[in-house]
Amino acid sequence: MNALILAAAVVIGLSTLPAQASSEKFGPDNPFFAPSSLPFQAPPFDKIKDGDYQPAMEAGMAEQRKEVQAIADNPAPPTFENTFVALEKSGQLLQRVLAAFFAVTAANTNPELQKVRAAEAPKLAAHRDAIFLDPKLFQRVATIYKERQALKLDPESLRLVEHSYEEFVHAGAKLSDTDKTELKKLNAELATLSNDFTTKLLAATKAAAYVTTDKAALAGLSDAQISAAAEAAKSRKAEGFVLPLQNTTQQPDLATLTNRATREALFSESWNRAERGDANDTRDTIARIAQLRAHKAKLLGFSNFAAWKLEDQMAKTPEAALKFMNALVPPATAKAASEAQDIQAVIDQQKGGFKLQPWDWDFYAEQVRKAKYDLDEEQVKPYFELNNVLENGVFYAANQLYGLTFKERKDLPVYTPGVRVFEVFDADGSSLALFYCDYFKRDNKQGGAWMNNLVGQSKLLGTRPVVSNVGNFSMPAAGEPALLTSDDVRTMFHEFGHALHGMFANTEFPSLSGTETARDFVEFPSQFNEHWATYPAVFQHYAKHYKTGAAMPAELLAKIKKSDTFNKGYDTTELLAAAELDMMWHALPASAPIEKPDAFETEALQQTHLAISYTPPRYRSSYFAHIWGSGYAAGYYAYLWTQMLDDDAYQWFEDHGGLTRANGDRFRKMVLSRGNTEDLEKMYVTWRGAQPSIEPMLKYHGLTQGASK
Secondary structure (H helix, E strand, O other), X not given: OOHHHHHHHHHHOOOOOOOHHHHHOOOOOOOOOOOOOOHHHOOOOOOOOHHHHHHHHHHHHHHHHHHHHHHXXXXXXXXXXXXXXXXXHOOHHHHHHHHHHHHHHHHOOOHHHHHHHHHHHHHHHHHXXXXXXXXXXXXXXXXXXXXXXXXXXXXXXXXXXXXXXXXHHHHOOOOOHHHHHHHHHHHHHHHHHHHHHHHHHHHHHHHOOEEEOOHHHHOOOOHHHHHHHHHHHHHOOOOOEEEOXXXXXXXXXHHOOOOHHXXXXXXXXXXXXXXXXOOOOOHHHHHHHHHXXXXXXXXXXXXXXXXXXXXXXXXXXHHHHHHHHHHHHHHHHHHHHHHHHHHHHHHHHOOOOOOOOHHHHHHHHHHHHHHHHOOOHHHHHHHOEHHHHHHHHHHHHHHHHHOOEEEEOOOOOOOOOXXXXXXXXXXXXXXXXXXXXXXXXXXXXXXXXXXEEEEOOEOOOOEOOEEEEEEEEOOOOOOOOOEOOHHHHHHHHHHHHHHHHHHOOOOOOHHHOOOOOOHHHHHHHHHHHHHHHOOHHHHHHHOEOOOOOOEOOHHHHHHHHHOOOOOHHHHHHHHHHHHHHHHHHOOOOOOOOOOOHHHHHHHHHHHOOOOEOOEOOOOOHHHOHHHHOOOOOOOOOHHHHHHHHHHHHHHHHHHXXXXXXXXXXXXXXXXXXXXXXXXXXXXXHHHHOOOOOOHHHHHHOOOOOOOOO
């Protein structure tokens, strides 16, 4: 089945064919009617109007259902070609429209697009079910699966048969007709609720921005930051200053705001953003989603949603994921406690007269960094100008490792001004991919950072990669440079790791291409790519002062290296708290009553020994978009699991000469280009030459030794 359609289904929900009336409006004038004539079949954003998406989407579903029905009704005996290859070729119209639609609704939405998304979410869920729960189609799939060893298929084709069969079974293909009907109802409601959550959270995050007319309340922010806050107020037609919220619990401005009351107010806006008892309160929505997911898991024969979800992941079971995470809790919380003692000592030394609270952490952690390492983030930021980091850091590392070069193209249309497009050339000079980047925060953009496949790679379909990276960096005031924090720089390298995974895809079938892997593998290439942000040869190439072009002084670079494990206890603990919270929500049995999110969250954190007053979870339940609005339900642990893989992989690079073309080309050939064409653990071990070890992760994060996988 077409990979992008399935991926889209995971995000918002993917069953019967709706609304013929809308598909009748679809014709040659619609920009999705035929493949794009632009290079790489890039979306013709200059021709796409908001009203084009829905009729194209509905026509695409109708077309694919007709294609799939023809496969199911084929009187010829099932073969790999007339079943699996035919399925891979189906749904190309739907693929085109969904790729553009989900990219735009995530990054540049508006009320009209939100209405379309709300209307189509349950229909897409029904469309997916109509395919996966079709008994005649599954019979053909199962027949080939049973005969697979005798068919002498090449390894990728064999992987497609096994992966697709497992996907059908996982989706409920073996259920009775009665249970299939119930499953379809559950999936439709879940798709609607997930979309409702996303819409509410976007509005809640915008409404919860910190607003003040008192400039003195912003003491500690730079003139550029204050100007940006004033611009943000103007754009909202508000008086004074606005500090927009980022998606995480902690907010970047907390590191520099000197007024403790302002810090507490900003933190409170973040912490309570979706819990105000108004139309954008998400608590009832997430409680219902959790309950419905538990019922779905029971219907599919599993004790809870996490058990069902992890069946086809690297971890395989919630118990394995929990064992891995629980082993990290003692060293992570011990280091966080040590870090908290250092911070409390500074507060006491300054006669603060208060106990450390979450809104104090970043502010005083910066002071600890200055005291222990003589390092100030404000000293560093002038060396991290966004465009320079991109072109002389992110792109440079890709050139040194893989031989890639980049040329900006201003002739290709984008979905909003400010998006940049680069053509990517391989080491032999051939054109490889298109790369779009959209880095600045907007009120109509979802929080966080991500990668999109605008066009996926497939030899079968003759398509080459078009990928994008989207971020939420603070927009500088007019005429000012965009100076990044160290975390922002890591985010750029992280998302570009996803982009490389998409660009290097070199597979026959779209369902196995690029990032179409398990959740607890897909974050491995991205987190691995973060390491090159601080690799000496790369760092020295981009860390240059935005005014003078001077390289970062050696003594400042030495301080950064010395502080490598600074705050890692806090970082790991807040991530662990979110991941364990996710797993607790999705370990609920179907017999559990509907939960009250606040009480459930408190109990879950206590039970996992992560109820720490000064270290809140990276995401609170009510604004945890990864698990309620995206595809990471029972999967947020993947960031930790793949951290183990990426640190272990980087250790291999260190042991074999570091950043070299030979190492990069080997990694590309054996991992990044392979997508999901073989068992992922086997793929990793074949490249690494050994099972992954947790020891490099403990080393690079400065955690106590002794945890084990």
